[in-house]
Amino acid sequence: MSIALGTLAAVLLAGGLLTVFARVDAASLARALRLAGPVILGLAGVAFLVIGRAGLGGMLLSGAAGWYSLGRAKARVSKPAGQRSTVRTAALEMELDHDTGVLEGFVLAGSHEQKLLSAMTLKQLLELYGELSGDSESRQLLETYLDGRFPVWRDDVKANGSDRHGVSPGSGPMTKEEAYKVLGLETGATTADIRKAHRRLMQRLHPDLGGTSFLAARINEAKDVLLSTHG
Numbered sequence: 001m002s003i004a005l006g007t008l009a010a011v012l013l014a015g016g017l018l019t020v021f022a023r024v025d026a027a028s029l030a031r032a033l034r035l036a037g038p039v040i041l042g043l044a045g046v047a048f049l050v051i052g053r054a055g056l057g058g059m060l061l062s063g064a065a066g067w068y069s070l071g072r073a074k075a076r077v078s079k080p081a082g083q084r085s086t087v088r089t090a091a092l093e094m095e096l097d098h099d100t101g102v103l104e105g106f107v108l109a110g111s112h113e114q115k116l117l118s119a120m121t122l123k124q125l126l127e128l129y130g131e132l133s134g135d136s137e138s139r140q141l142l143e144t145y146l147d148g149r150f151p152v153w154r155d156d157v158k159a160n161g162s163d164r165h166g167v168s169p170g171s172g173p174m175t176k177e178e179a180y181k182v183l184g185l186e187t188g189a190t191t192a193d194i195r196k197a198h199r200r201l202m203q204r205l206h207p208d209l210g211g212t213s214f215l216a217a218r219i220n221e222a223k224d225v226l227l228s229t230h231g
Contacts, residue, residue, distance in 0.1 A: 085184040085201060087218055091131075091138040094145065096215075098184055098197075101204045105145050117142075122150050126157065140214040176229065179222035191230045198223040 083098040094105040105117035110131045112124060120128070125146060132139045146153045180187055183197040201219045 083184040083197070085219075086181040087141060087215065088178070088181070089138040089141050090135055092141050094141050096184075096201070096204075098200060098204070103145050103148055105141070117145055117149075122153060125150075126153070129157070144215050174218075174221050174225050176225060179225040182218055182222035183226070185226075189226070191227065194223060194226045194230070 085096040085098065087094045087096075088108075091107065091109045092105055093108055094103055096103055107113055107115045107117070107128065110128060112120065112128050112131075115124075117125065125142070129139065129142055129146070132142060174182070177187075180189065183189075183194065183201065185193055185197055189197075198219060202216065
């Protein structure tokens with residue numbers, strides 16, 4: 001009689017909890033199971049201990065403890081931070097968020113030094129653009145930012161008679177350190193990681209997909225620089 005009552009209690013408890021779980025969404029259910037699963041198993045183990053089935057009860061309690069520990073360990077594993085790519089020129093440093101495709105820039109030199117591009121008005125950005133007339137690489141990087149934030153900015157530049165976009169970069173060969181930053185990778189990344197990062201970035205920035213030729217060229221150059229050392 002005691003065995004039947006103990007078993008029935010465990011079954012009813014499990015059934016009640018499962019009924020509740022059926023009413024919640026999958027994400028909530030997964031979170032609840034990390035806690036409720038071990039609890040149900042543990043209660044079943046206690047029930048068997050009460051009715052004198054020590055061996056089975058102990059095994060269920062051990063299983064519950066292991067399940068709970070595994071859940072806690074998984075919960076402690078933090079989600080990897082979103083990858084970011086960094087492109088630096090003499091006057092600008094630009095950072096691309098791989099997840100959102102958002103560009104943010106920081107002015108390194110000139111009258112707007114130490115300002116974030118996102119905090120600058122179009123007028124200020126065009127003033128900066130004029131200051132960069134002798135720095136073709138920084139200019140192209142700023143054009144990339146302006147194209148995303150102010151799609152018609154070139155009309156203002158043409159109206160002022162100072163349209164000089166599209167010139168070629170004048171910097172030297174990209175270093176391995178710069179290449180890792182452009183692709184948002186850690187030093188020593190594998191060939192597979194390099195190709196994966198390149199593919200992901202090109203999907204966001206390729207000119208044929210609405211991106212810019214300057215950043216696309218930098219991304220391709222970074223891939224070539226790193227793969228040349230992974231022969």
